[in-house]
Amino acid sequence: MGQDSTGEQLIAEMRVFAAFDPAEQRYIRRSLDIAFERHDPYERYARTSREAVSIRQQVMAYKDIAELRAAIPTHVDQNVDLFFGRLVRLTVFDLCEGCISKFDAYRFLYERMLGPGVRLWLPASFCAVAAMPKLAPERRARLLKSISEDDATASGWSSRRPQFVPTFVADKALVPQPPAH
Incomplete structure (x- = not known):
């Protein structure tokens, strides 16, 4: 892959991420931080005691997750x-948190969290969980409508690794600081 195609x-990928609503973006960054143990998720993301509980449950x-990455089947x-059961269990957690509202955001997160080998399993796990009675009927409908026919019936998936992995940016980093004297 050449430099231009990587760029x-x-x-x-940055455009795809930018199209997600702010709650999805925040949840994806939080999830990746937890999955890769990049930062203290409580310090970064717990704005309330309820969020702290949610983070503890997500941890x-x-x-x-490392075992799940290693268990991705190379053949159907x-x-x-074993793999699909674990993937569905993880998907149940993420979709029931309520921050992922469409297949594209789910796929974006899971491609980065688990790697490109998981792509062919994502439509099945997403649809399995999105159809569960644990979710409210209107939420189930929105989730299931968010997956395109092309995504649901794809005969093959790219094996290219994602290039853009979003991370947390502190608000103060966006505000210009006065020069030091």
Whole structure:
């Protein structure tokens, strides 16, 4: 892959992320920080005690994520039941948090969190969880309508690694600071 195509991919991925609503963007950054143990998620993301509880639950839900990454089947008939069950369990957590409102945001997060090998499993896990009675009927409808027919029926998926992995930016970093004297 040439320099130009890598740059184009990076910009395209940044545009996709920018199109998500702010709650989805924040949840994706938080999820990636927890998945990769990049920062203290409580310090960065817990604005309320309710968010602190949610983060604690997410840390627990993500505790086996390295094993899940390593278990991604390379063939459809290889360890599917164990892998898919774990993927669905993780998807249940993320969709029930209420911050992911469409398939594109889910795919964006999971491609980065688990790697490109997970792409072919994402439509099935998303649809399985989006159709669960645990979610309110109107939420189920919105989630299921968010996946395109092309995504749901794709015969193949790219193996290219994502180029853009969003991270938390402190608000004060965006505000110009007065020069030091």
